Amino acid sequence: MQSKRLIINRFKCAYCGACISVCKNNANELVETFLRIDENKCNCCGLCVKVCPMNALSIEEV
Amino acid sequence: MTEYDVVVVGAGPGGSMAAKTLAENGVKVLMVEKRQEIGSPVRCAEGVSKVELESLVEVKKSWIAAEVSGAKIYSPDNSVIVLSEEQAGNEVGYVLERKIFDRWLAKQAAKAGSEVMVKTSAIGIDKKREHLVIKLRRMGEVFEVSAKMVIGADGVESRVGKWMGLDTTLKLNEVESCVQYLITNLKYEMDYCHFWLGHSRSPGGYIWLFPKGNSSGNFGIGVMPSMAKEPAKVYLDRFLNEVGIDTSHVVEVVAGAVPVSPMEKASTERCLLVGDAARHADPITGGGIINAMKGGIIAGKVAAEAVKNNDFSSKFLSKYDRLWKEDFGKTLERNKILQKKLLKMDDKTMDKLIKSLSDSNLKEMSITGIVKELIKKNPKLLWDLKSLFF
Structure with missing residues (x-):
C-alpha cells in the first residue's frame, strides 16, 4: 500500500555511500558501484535524498 | 569454515593499518574489501599533515602527488589569511595519490601476513557464544568464516557497527555531503592549498582546492545537509562559475560523505570500529586519513591483546576507546565545540x-x-x- 517510492538516477549516482550513512532502516546497500534499495525496508523518509551530493535520489508518488 | 582470530572489514588506511598491526603481532587476520580495486574510487581531498604522516609510515614518492608550501583561507568576502611554508606543516603538507597509497598500505598488511580478499563484502554477522560467524560474499559466492572478533573499517556507510550493536547512523547535522572534481590545466596558484569559507557558498562546510601536481588539483566542496538548500554539486558548480574556473578539463568526479560528529564508544563485545566507521574524521577540517591510521594501529594492538588474553568482552575492548580518546579524541571533541x-x-x-x-x-x-x-x-x-x- 505504498504510495511513494525512492527513485535512483543511476546516471547521476557516484556510488559514494552518503545515502547509506544516514539510513536508519538499513534499507540500502552499496554493492561496489551499484546502489541497491530494499523497498520493504525503505519508508521514503527522504534523508538520503537530502544527503546525496549528486542529486541522484528523489521520492516520487506512485 | 576457515577460522580467523580477527576479520577486518574494509581496506582503507584504517583497515590496512589494523590488519598490518595484527599480523605483526602474530594474529591470524583476514582483511576483506568490497571493491574490486583497493583505493578506487577515492572519496577524499587527499591532503594530510606532513609531520603526522611521517610519524606513521615511511613516505614513498610513488604516492605523494604534491607537496604544498602553504595555505590560503578566504572569508566570504574574499579577505584572505596566508599561511606560508614554515607555518604550514601541521594540518596539510602532502597531497596523496590515494589510489596508490591505499594499495601500498594494503600490501604492507599483506606483507606482514594478513590475508586480503577484494570484491568481497561482509553481508552479516552471527554472534555465537564463543565466536562470530561472518557471512561474506565474494564474486557472487556466499560463504562463512569464523572469527573471535571483528574490526569494522567499513567507512561512512559502515554496517559492522550496526550488526554488533553500535548505532553509527548519521543525522543530517552530523555529516558533510561532498563532491570533488579533479581538474587539470588549472590556472591557479598551485603550491598552496586553498579554502573558501562562508555559509552562502557552502552552507555548513567549505570549498577546497588541493593541488595534485602538473597543474591538476582537487576542487571540492562539503555542505551540511541540514543547512544546505541544494545538493553539494550545485553549490560547487556555482562557485567554480563565479570565480571563473575553467571546468572544461575535469578528469575525475568523486563524491562522498564525511562524518563530522564524534561518537562516545567505538567498541563493544567482539568489535572495534576505526576510521570513518568510528566517526574519527575531524569535525572542522573533515580530514580523516591520519586518525584512521592511528585508530587502526591502536585497534590492532588492542585486538592483538584481546586474542592473547582470549578476552573479547566490551570491558576489555573499551581500552581502545580510552586510547584513541587520549590520542586524537580530545581534538575531535574540542573541534566539535568549535564547529558548533x-x-x-x-x-x-x-x-x-x-x-x-x-x-x-x-x-x-x-x-x-x-x-x-x-x-x-x-x-x-x-x-x-x-x-x-x-
Missing part, C-alpha cells in the same frame, strides 16, 4: 574574524594556531572558546 560555534556564525562575522588576522604573523598553520590568534584578536566574540584553546 562556526555553524551558528553568520558570514559577516566570519569576514570580520578573517580580516582581524590579515596582519598577523601566524606561527603555526593548525586549527589550534589559527583559533588561538583569533581569540587574541577577538576576545569578546570568541570568549566561550578561550578555555578550550588556552
Whole structure:
C-alpha cells in the first residue's frame, strides 16, 4: 500500500555511500558501484535524498 | 569454515593499518574489501599533515602527488589569511595519490601476513557464544568464516557497527555531503592549498582546492545537509562559475560523505570500529586519513591483546576507546565545540574574524594556531572558546 517510492538516477549516482550513512532502516546497500534499495525496508523518509551530493535520489508518488 | 582470530572489514588506511598491526603481532587476520580495486574510487581531498604522516609510515614518492608550501583561507568576502611554508606543516603538507597509497598500505598488511580478499563484502554477522560467524560474499559466492572478533573499517556507510550493536547512523547535522572534481590545466596558484569559507557558498562546510601536481588539483566542496538548500554539486558548480574556473578539463568526479560528529564508544563485545566507521574524521577540517591510521594501529594492538588474553568482552575492548580518546579524541571533541560555534556564525562575522588576522604573523598553520590568534584578536566574540584553546 505504498504510495511513494525512492527513485535512483543511476546516471547521476557516484556510488559514494552518503545515502547509506544516514539510513536508519538499513534499507540500502552499496554493492561496489551499484546502489541497491530494499523497498520493504525503505519508508521514503527522504534523508538520503537530502544527503546525496549528486542529486541522484528523489521520492516520487506512485 | 576457515577460522580467523580477527576479520577486518574494509581496506582503507584504517583497515590496512589494523590488519598490518595484527599480523605483526602474530594474529591470524583476514582483511576483506568490497571493491574490486583497493583505493578506487577515492572519496577524499587527499591532503594530510606532513609531520603526522611521517610519524606513521615511511613516505614513498610513488604516492605523494604534491607537496604544498602553504595555505590560503578566504572569508566570504574574499579577505584572505596566508599561511606560508614554515607555518604550514601541521594540518596539510602532502597531497596523496590515494589510489596508490591505499594499495601500498594494503600490501604492507599483506606483507606482514594478513590475508586480503577484494570484491568481497561482509553481508552479516552471527554472534555465537564463543565466536562470530561472518557471512561474506565474494564474486557472487556466499560463504562463512569464523572469527573471535571483528574490526569494522567499513567507512561512512559502515554496517559492522550496526550488526554488533553500535548505532553509527548519521543525522543530517552530523555529516558533510561532498563532491570533488579533479581538474587539470588549472590556472591557479598551485603550491598552496586553498579554502573558501562562508555559509552562502557552502552552507555548513567549505570549498577546497588541493593541488595534485602538473597543474591538476582537487576542487571540492562539503555542505551540511541540514543547512544546505541544494545538493553539494550545485553549490560547487556555482562557485567554480563565479570565480571563473575553467571546468572544461575535469578528469575525475568523486563524491562522498564525511562524518563530522564524534561518537562516545567505538567498541563493544567482539568489535572495534576505526576510521570513518568510528566517526574519527575531524569535525572542522573533515580530514580523516591520519586518525584512521592511528585508530587502526591502536585497534590492532588492542585486538592483538584481546586474542592473547582470549578476552573479547566490551570491558576489555573499551581500552581502545580510552586510547584513541587520549590520542586524537580530545581534538575531535574540542573541534566539535568549535564547529558548533562556526555553524551558528553568520558570514559577516566570519569576514570580520578573517580580516582581524590579515596582519598577523601566524606561527603555526593548525586549527589550534589559527583559533588561538583569533581569540587574541577577538576576545569578546570568541570568549566561550578561550578555555578550550588556552
